[in-house]
Amino acid sequence: MAATASEVKLLGAWPSPFVLRPRIALNIKSVEYEFLEEKFGSKSDVLLKSNPVYKKIPVLLHRDRPVCESLIIVQYIDETWTSGPSILPWDPYDRAIARFWGAYIDDKFFPSLVGIAKAEGPEAKAEALEKAKAGLELIEKAFKECSKGGEFFNGDQIGYLDIAFGCYVGWIRVTESMHGFKLFDEEKTPGLVAWSERFCTHEAVKDVMPETEKLIELLK
Numbered sequence: 001m002a003a004t005a006s007e008v009k010l011l012g013a014w015p016s017p018f019v020l021r022p023r024i025a026l027n028i029k030s031v032e033y034e035f036l037e038e039k040f041g042s043k044s045d046v047l048l049k050s051n052p053v054y055k056k057i058p059v060l061l062h063r064d065r066p067v068c069e070s071l072i073i074v075q076y077i078d079e080t081w082t083s084g085p086s087i088l089p090w091d092p093y094d095r096a097i098a099r100f101w102g103a104y105i106d107d108k109f110f111p112s113l114v115g116i117a118k119a120e121g122p123e124a125k126a127e128a129l130e131k132a133k134a135g136l137e138l139i140e141k142a143f144k145e146c147s148k149g150g151e152f153f154n155g156d157q158i159g160y161l162d163i164a165f166g167c168y169v170g171w172i173r174v175t176e177s178m179h180g181f182k183l184f185d186e187e188k189t190p191g192l193v194a195w196s197e198r199f200c201t202h203e204a205v206k207d208v209m210p211e212t213e214k215l216i217e218l219l220k
Contacts, residue, residue: 003081008033009061011047013040015210015218017167018070019058024163025077027204029084071102074163088160094146095160098153101142102164109135110168116175125179132183139165140189147191151198158202166199173212174219 010026010033012019026033038044038057050059050066060067060076067076078087089095112135115128146153146161153161172183184193200209 003031003033003062006034007063009036010034011036011038011044011050011059011061012057013038015040015215016057017171020167020170020208020210021070021163022058022060022073022077023208024158024166024204025074025087027208028087028158029077029081031077031081031084070167071106071160071164074160078160085157086159087154087163089154097146098159098161098164101139101146101153101161105139105165105168109139109165113168113171113175116179129179129181133185133188136183136185136189136192140192143191143195147195152195158199158204162195162199166196166205169196169200170210170212170215172196174215177212177216178219 008026008031010019010022012023012035014037023035036044036046038047043055047057047059048055050061051057051068054068056068058068058070058073060073062076062080067073074087089098109132112128112132116125116132119125119128142161143153148155150156152158153165158166176183184196186193199205
């Protein structure tokens with residue numbers, strides 16, 4: 001199903017990891033779209049009208065019909081533009097496993113990453129760091145199981161779980177840079193170290209992945 005930029009619009013902000021998800025998905029499917037930049041600290045009338053429940057980005061507008069929540073948008077893109085590479089695994093079990101880990105990443109890992117920035121004092125910082133590292137070790141195991149020897153979580157091409165986790169790579173690098181430690185560990189998470197480099201240089205990702213330096217500047 002071909003689409004023009006006038007038919008597909010995405011409300012978002014470039015630093016947001018959640019907005020990055022549908023941008024990558026649209027690129028995988030080669031869908032033209034108009035990116036409507038929302039300013040942090042304010043909510044446009046279009047956003048409030050399109051997502052009156054959560055009032056949050058991202059929102060996909062397809063022929064003026066809104067779809068909200070980043071991973072729901074990714075699934076919608078996959079099911080709507082079926083001519084491009086599949087984002088979710090074809091096998092129902094593999095698809096369920098990908099959704100399970102996608103939920104884990106948002107519900108458990110991301111809060112642990114935020115916890116590092118919020119921690120006050122050396123002990124609290126060390127505890128938050130260990131929690132995030134433990135989460136990454138679990139995701140490393142998931143990578144080995146889901147990739148089945150391929151270069152990505154989805155095997156030989158990036159898919160749902162690559163997008164779900166990959167959207168945080170920029171902010172993981174920011175956390176490493178600002179706090180002076182490594183989260184992607186060559187010894188404990190070698191699969192994720194190599195995967196993150198491949199993911200960030202992928203054609204669907206490289207032009208929309210925020211630069212670490214720009215994210216650090218934003219925080220300052």
